[in-house]
Structures are given as C-alpha cells and as structure tokens.
Amino acid sequence: MNVHESEKIAGMLTELGYQSCSAVEEADIIVFNTCCIRDTAEKHILGNIGDVKHLKKENPFLIVAVVGCMTQQKGMSENLKKKFPFVSIVLGTDNLSDLTLAVRQIEEKNKKFFSCIHDTPDVDVQKDSPLYRTSGTNAWVNIMYGCNNFCTYCIVPYVRGRERSRSPQAVLSEVSDLLKQGYPEITLLGQNVDSYSYEGHDFTYLLEKIAEMDSKFRLRFMTSHPKDFNSRVIDVIASCPNICNNIHLPVQSGSNRVLKLMNRHYTRERYLEIIDEIRSKIPNVGITSDIMTGFPTETDEDFYDTVSLMEKVRFSNAFTFVYSPRKGTVAAQMEQLPKKVKQERITELVKIQNRISAEISKDYLGRTEEILVEDVSPKHQNSVCGRTESGRLVTFAGAPELVGKFVNVKIDSARSSALFGRII
Numbered sequence: 229m230n231v232h233e234s235e236k237i238a239g240m241l242t243e244l245g246y247q248s249c250s251a252v253e254e255a256d257i258i259v260f261n262t263c264c265i266r267d268t269a270e271k272h273i274l275g276n277i278g279d280v281k282h283l284k285k286e287n288p289f290l291i292v293a294v295v296g297c298m299t300q301q302k303g304m305s306e307n308l309k310k311k312f313p314f315v316s317i318v319l320g321t322d323n324l325s326d327l328t329l330a331v332r333q334i335e336e337k338n339k340k341f342f343s344c345i346h347d348t349p350d351v352d353v354q355k356d357s358p359l360y361r362t363s364g365t366n367a368w369v370n371i372m373y374g375c376n377n378f379c380t381y382c383i384v385p386y387v388r389g390r391e392r393s394r395s396p397q398a399v400l401s402e403v404s405d406l407l408k409q410g411y412p413e414i415t416l417l418g419q420n421v422d423s424y425s426y427e428g429h430d431f432t433y434l435l436e437k438i439a440e441m442d443s444k445f446r447l448r449f450m451t452s453h454p455k456d457f458n459s460r461v462i463d464v465i466a467s468c469p470n471i472c473n474n475i476h477l478p479v480q481s482g483s484n485r486v487l488k489l490m491n492r493h494y495t496r497e498r499y500l501e502i503i504d505e506i507r508s509k510i511p512n513v514g515i516t517s518d519i520m521t522g523f524p525t526e527t528d529e530d531f532y533d534t535v536s537l538m539e540k541v542r543f544s545n546a547f548t549f550v551y552s553p554r555k556g557t558v559a560a561q562m563e564q565l566p567k568k569v570k571q572e573r574i575t576e577l578v579k580i581q582n583r584i585s586a587e588i589s590k591d592y593l594g595r596t597e598e599i600l601v602e603d604v605s606p607k608h609q610n611s612v613c614g615r616t617e618s619g620r621l622v623t624f625a626g627a628p629e630l631v632g633k634f635v636n637v638k639i640d641s642a643r644s645s646a647l648f649g650r651i652i
C-alpha cells in the first residue's frame with residue numbers, strides 16, 4: 229500500500245517538474261511517506277525527519293513534506309509543526325492528491341506551512357493523482373481504502389478510515405490501460421479485498437471481469453481476511469488460469485482465546501477449514517500468512533496453538549512478528565508480556581517457519597515452473613530472477629532482456645526458501 233502511494237507521490241512531483249535524485253543532499257523536495265502500523269516504524273521515521281534539519285539550513289528553498297498514515301493520528305500535525313519547524317507540508321492519507329497544490333502554494337505563493345488532514349474519506353484519492361510506477365513488471369491497483377474490522381492491535385481503521393470501494397468501472401478501466409501498456413502482472417490492493425463492495429458488485433465480480441480481459445498476464449491480490457474469504461473466491465481462483473495460485477491469508481494466532489481478544493471473528497477450526505478447501509480446489513497453491521506472537525496475555529498454551537497451526541498448515545512463507553502496542557488501540561490497554569518472553573517466542577516461530585519453507589522448497593526440485601522474470605539478480609552474475617505462480621522466488625542464468633517475459637524454468641536446487649534453476 230505504501231509503495232503504491234509513493235508511486236502517486238512520485239507521479240505528482242514528476243508532473244511538477246521534479247526528478248528523482250540519488251542523494252538526499254541534492255534534493256529540492258523531500259517527502260516522508262510514513263507508516264504508523266508499528267511503533268518502531270514511527271520512531272524510525274521521526275528520527276529520519278530530524279536528520280534532514282541541517283539540509284534545510286543549507287538550502288532554505290528545500291521543501292520537506294510528511295504524508296501517510298502517521299499524520300492521521302490525533303494531534304500529529306501540530307506535533308510535527310512544533311517539533312520540526314522546517315517541515316512545510318503535512319498531508320493525511322486521504323489528502324495525498326493535495327500534494328501538487330501544497331507544493332505550488334509554497335513555491336509560488338511563498339506559503340510557509342500547508343497542512344490538510346480530513347476525517348471524511350475521499351471517494352477515490354487516485355482520481356487526480358498521476359502515477360509514476362516504480363514496481364517493474366508488477367502494477368499495483370487500489371480497489372478499496374480503509375478498514376472496518378478494528379482488530380484490537382491495529383491502528384489502520386483509526387488512521388485510514390472506514391472501508392470505501394472504488395467503482396468497478398474505475399478499477400477495470402485502470403487495469404485495462406495497464407494491460408494495454410504491457411504490464412504482465414497486476415496486484416489488486418486493499419486492507420481487506422474480500423469485503424470489496426460497490427453497488428451490489430463483490431470481489432469475485434472484479435476478479436472474473438479482470439481475468440477475462442486478457443489471457444496472458446498474472447493477477448494477484450492482497451490482503452485477504454479469513455472472516456470474509458469464502459468458497460466463491462476460491463472457486464474463481466480455481467477456474468481462472470491467470471489468477472495466481474498464491475493466497476496470502478493472515479492468521480495472526482492459532483489460539484481461539486487470542487483470536488477472540490484480537491477481535492478477528494474466526495476460529496482456528498474455521499481457518500483450517502478454509503485451508504482444506506483451498507488445497508482441495510487449487511493445485512500446488514502457495515499459502516502465505518502473517519503470524520504474531522506476544523499478544524497481551526498470550527500464554528504458553530496459546531503460543532503452542534500457533535505453533536501447531538503452523539505445522540498443520542505448512543505455510544510456504546510467513547511474515548512472523550512480535551506484537552507491539554499502538555497507542556489508541558484496545559490491546560495497548562491490556563496486560564503486556566515481558567520483552568524476554570516475546571523474544572523467545574518469535575525466535576522459535578522464525579526457526580519453525582524457516583524449516584517449513586526450506587522443506588517446501590524441496591518439493592519444487594525437478595519441477596518445471598513458468599516464471600515471470602522480474603529483475604536482474606542482485607546477487608548472482610549474468611542471472612535474472614522471478615516468481616513461480618505460487619509466489620516462490622527463482623534465480624537462473626539469463627539476460628536482462630528477459631525481464632517482463634514468461635519463461636519455463638526447471639528447478640535444480642533449493643536453498644532455504646530460495647530456488648535456483650535453468651531455462652528449458
């Protein structure tokens with residue numbers, strides 16, 4: 229989501245005549261696109277903003293802007309203005325398209341400070357924002373904004389507002405343009421894509437309409453919520469060859485007690501039922517997840533419920549992380565676990581997931597997989613890398629001209645979750 233928002237920022241700045249530069253010291257404008265999902269991310273960004281203070285002294289015309297979900301927190305705009313007087317623009321997530329106006333007001337009207345943060349959601353923040361796509365072979369497309377779920381650990385509904393879906397016409401026309409431009413992969417974005425809803429049209433309507441636009445491209449989406457992920461979505465994925473057999477379904481915990489405290493609205497049993505249905509209908513599917521440990525009051529028993537769920541599901545990959553309290557959320561007021569306990573548990577989760585990912589990698593040995601070549605390999609000479617439809621990264625010998633093309637690769641070796649092969 230943030231990467232795609234950075235593309236919108238870059239698009240607006242490019243239209244204003246700015247170009248990207250390689251060193252921050254050379255910049256005439258610096259935009260901090262913030263994220264406040266984790267406390268550490270917020271501390272980090274505040275440190276980074278402080279680090280550019282001296283640049284403003286050296287270049288009084290430098291424009292420093294802070295945008296993104298951190299600014300949506302109550303009182304944050306005033307705090308930023310007080311703490312960092314050299315910041316001249318503060319914009320909320322729904323006001324990103326005001327960046328052009330803000331920069332013009334500062335450049336042409338000599339305005340010192342421009343701040344715009346709305347509680348009222350914009351219908352479609354993208355409507356006036358040009359895009360400067362930086363994601364290579366993949367194009368991100370927002371289908372909805374905000375979230376209604378209020379998981380007790382999460383700040384997103386407070387800073388990004390309630391759910392609102394873009395019209396199917398807007399989404400389909402953007403995807404159609406991208407396919408005409410030759411993008412081989414489209415990823416639909418939303419905090420909870422399964423609850424997409426617009427005048428009677430649901431997420432499966434979008435999936436089917438997009439899937440029938442062209443036969444040779446890959447369609448991915450993120451993120452799904454187990455409470456809304458249903459048989460209709462599974463059936464559509466199973467029946468449309470260009471929708472990838474790769475599903476990211478965050479489970480967060482394997483303990484029913486903790487899931488209830490998290491306000492997730494599904495049980496461990498329901499989650500496992502969904503996984504069984506996915507596996508029975510979609511061959512060779514890659515299932516990934518987000519798994520949290522250290523949620524307030526999590527006992528050893530709760531933790532081992534999570535471990536046993538991981539062992540049962542065998543995620544091809546999982547983003548494992550430690551719970552950290554976010555001010556203003558319900559869980560931040562609950563009894564917190566000691567840091568040491570959280571640390572021990574996350575170490576164990578990482579170890580388990582690494583083992584499972586490595587074991588699953590071995591299943592790919594000898595297989596021939598269709599790979600969409602995404603980039604030149606950053607680590608291996610004269611090589612390129614790309615993903616299987618199920619989402620596994622594969623590196624193999626090849627020329628840079630292959631980027632953006634589909635090739636068949638035989639998988640010869642596996643190292644942890646990384647796969648290596650050769651074009652056949």
Ligand code: SF4
Nearest residue numbers: 375377378379382384
């Ligand atoms: S579904 Fe839960 S975790 Fe995801 S964005 Fe919404 S509140 Fe946050």
